[in-house]
Amino acid sequence: MTEILLSLAVMALLFGLLAMGVWVAFALFLVGAASLLIFSNAPLGTVLATSSWGASNSWALAALPLFIWMGEILFRSKLSDSLFSGLAPWMTRLPGRLLHVNVFACAVFAAVSGSSAATAATVGKISIPELTKRGYSERMMIGTLAGSATLGLLIPPSIILIVYGVATEQSIARLFIAGILPGALLVALFSGFIMLWALFNREKTPGQAERIPLREKLAAGRDLMPVLLLILGIIGSVYLGVASPTDAAAVGVVIALLLAWRAGDLTKESFREGLMGAVRTSCMIAFILAGAAFLTTAMGFAGIPRMLAAWIGDMGLSHYELLIALTIFFVVMGCFLDGISIIVLTTSIIMPIVEQAGVDPIWFGIYLVFVVEMSQITPPVGFNLFVLQSLTGRNILRVAWAALPFFLLMGLAIALLAAFPGIALYLPSLMGS
Template identity: 50%
Template sequence: MISDPLVLTAVLVVVMFAFLLMGVWIAISLIVTGIVGMLIFKLNLPPVISIWDKIGSLLASSMYDTLNSWSLAALPMFIFMGELLFRSDISTKLFNGLIPWFNKIPGKLLHINVAASSLFAAVSGSSAATTATVGKITLEELKKRGYDKKLAIGSLAGSGTLGFLIPPSLIMIIYGVLADVSIGKLFIGGILPGLLLASAYSAYIIIISKIKKNVTPKAEKEYTWADRIRAIKELIPVFLLVALVLGSIYAGFATPTEAAALGVLGSLLLSIYFKTLTWDVFKTSMLNSIKTTVMISFIIAGAGFLSQVVEYLGIARAVSEWIASMHLSPYMLILVIGIMYIILGMILDGISIVVMTLPIVLPVIIHAGFDPLWFGIFLVLMVELSQITPPVGFSLFVIQDISGEKIDYILKATFPFFVIMILIVAVITLFPEIALYLPRTMIK
C-alpha cells in the first residue's frame, strides 16, 4: 500500500500512459487509473464499507455529476452544425467572397487560409472541421494558381487550429464544464487572442512574401472595387450565421447552449437555401455528430471519475504543496506547465490533454494566483499546439489526407506557424488582459 500522495501520483502517471501505449481507449484508461489509485492507496475506511463499495459509489456519482450539465448540451449541436456546414455550399462561397479582397495585399491569396479559417472557426467550433473544410477548397486552388505549396500548407495548418480558439469552441465548453468557469466568458475571452494569432499568421505571410518573391504568382487576375462589392454577397451567409450564434450570446439573448441550437437551425436553413441538404447529407452529419459526442462524453465521464479520485486521495493538494515548496515564480510555473503540454501534445489529442491534466493542474494554477478564465484561454492555445505537434497532431493527418504530401514535408511547412503560436502564448501570458478584458467589460 502507498501512503505518500506524490509517490501515488508518479505511479498513476505511469499506469495511465502504460494503458494508452497499449492502445486502450482513453476513457477506459482514465477509469482504470482511478481504480488502481483507490486500490493501492492506504485508505482508512470503516469496516462496514469495502474498497469496492467506495469505488462503485465514487464512479457512479462522479460520472453522473460530470455529465449532468446543461452546458454540455451545446457540444452535440455545435458538432452537428460543423458537420452540416462541411457538406454545404457555404464553404465554397466563403472562398469566392474573400478572393477579391486579398489580391493586392503582399502574399495575396495565401491570406485566404487565415481569413477563411477565422470565419469558419466562428461557426464550427472544431479545428478538424475548420482545417478539412478550408483545406479542401484552398489547397488545390492555390496550387493551380502557382502559389508556394509549403507556405500554403503551413498557413492552413496554423490557421486551422483557430477552430478551438475563436468561439464557439468545443474545448472551451469542455474546460468550462470541468473547471466550473462561465462558457460565455470563455467564448468572449477567446476573441482577442484569436484575432491576434490570425494577425500574426498574416504578418508572417506578408514578411515572407516580401523576402521571397516567388511564393506568389507574378500575374493574377485584377479585381475592381465593383468586384469586391459584389463578392460581399458571397460572405453574407457566413456573417449572418456568425451574428446569429455569437451575437445572441453577447447580446444576452441566448446562453451558449441556446446559441448552439440557433446555429444548427441557421445551418439547416442555409443548406436548404443552397439546395445541398439531402437525406444522405442529413443522416451522415447526424451519425458523425452522435459518434463524436458519445466519444467525447465518455472521455469526460472518465476524467470526472479520475478528478474525483485525485481530490478524494489528496493528490491535488499534495502536488500543489510540492510545487509551492519549490518556490517557483508564477511565470516559471507556467513555463514548466507549458513544456509539459507541448510534450503531451506529441502523444495525446487535445481533448484528452484537457480532461487528463485539469484535475491536477488547475488547483496548482489557482494556488499560484492565476485566473482560471485566463488559464482556459492559455490551455486552449496549448491544445492548438497539440493539433500540429507530431506524431499525434490531428490537423497534420487531415492535411496529409487533403494534400497527399508526406508527413515530414508537412511538418517542415508547419514549423514556422508552430513557433508563431508559442510566441503568442508568451504574449498572452505576459499580458493576460488580452484574454480578460472583453469578458470583464462585456459580462458583469
C-alpha cells in the first residue's frame, strides 16, 4: 500500500496546484521539489540543474520549434483556400460530398503543421462559411472538423510525437513513420462514416452537384501541388534516411517561407508574427519538458514509478485489460489537461508498467497519441472544441455533441490498433534498426 499512498499524495499535490491555476511547468517543478524533500535525501539544487539541462540539451528537440515555425508560416498563408479549391472538385461525387473536404484538408494540413488546434482553425475558417452557404448539416460540418483536426497530433510531423520521443528517448524518425498508417486508418474511418451518414440522411445533404470534367479537376489539383511536395519532401527524406527529423524540419521552414513568398503572403509583419508565435509555443513546451524531467528524476529517487509498476504487475492484468484501464485513465486526464501536459506528466510512471507488460514503446507512442486525440474533443478542456466554438458561435456542449461520433470512431481505431499492432509497426520495421 505504500506505493499507492505515495502516488496518491504526489497526484493530489499536482492536481491541487493545477486546480489553483498554477502553470503546468511551475506545478511540475514544485511537486518534484516536494517529492525530493519528503521522500529522498538527494540534493535539490543539483538534481534540478542536471535534469533540466538534460531535458533541454537534446538535438532531437531542435526539430520542435522548427516544425512549429513551419506551421505558423503556412497558417498565415493562403494555404487553406488552396486546400479547399484543390480538393472540392474531387469530392462532389462521393456520398456526403464536400463534407469529405474537411477530412482530407485536415489530413493534408496536419502533415505540415503538427498542431491540432492550428489544423481546426485553418481549415475551419474557410470550410465553415463555404459549407454553411451550400446548406450542409451544421452538426456534421462541426463534427467532421472536430474529429479530423485531431489528425494534426498524429500525421507526421507531429509536435506531440516529438515530445513523446524526447520524454521516452525513442527514435523520432521511427515515431513519425509509425504514424502514417494509423493516420490513414482514421481518415478512412471518418470518410466511411460520412458516406454511411449521407446514405441514411439524403435530405440533409445538398442536391447532386454537376459533373466536373477531369480537366477541371486536374487544373484545380494544381493548387495542392506545392504543399504535397512539401509533405513528400519531409516524410520521404526521413523515411529514406536522407535526413534526420531536425534536418527535415529546417528544410521544411525554408520551403514554407518560399511558398508563402510565392503566394504573396510573406510580409515583414507575417514573418514577425509567425516567428514570435513559434517562439512562444516552443518556450512553453520546453519549460513543461524541463519540469517533467525534474519531476521524473525526483520520483525516481523516491522509487514511486518502480513501486507502482510492481504493484500493477502484481494485479495480474492481461495485455488488453491494461490497455483498457490506461485508455480510461488518459481520457479522464484529457478532460482537464492538454495533450502535451498529459504526455509529460504520465510517461515517467506509465512507461515502466508498459515495458514490464512487453508493449512496444513505438506502438505505445502511437496509441498514446490516439487517446490524447480523443481528449481534444472532450469537454471541459477540449482545445478543438474551443476553436470550433469561436468559429461557429455555438455552445461548447453542442460542439461536443457534434464531435461524439468521431470520438467513438477514435475508440474503434484504438481497438483496431490493439488487435493489429502491425498498423503502427509495419513501416518502422522496414527502416531496420
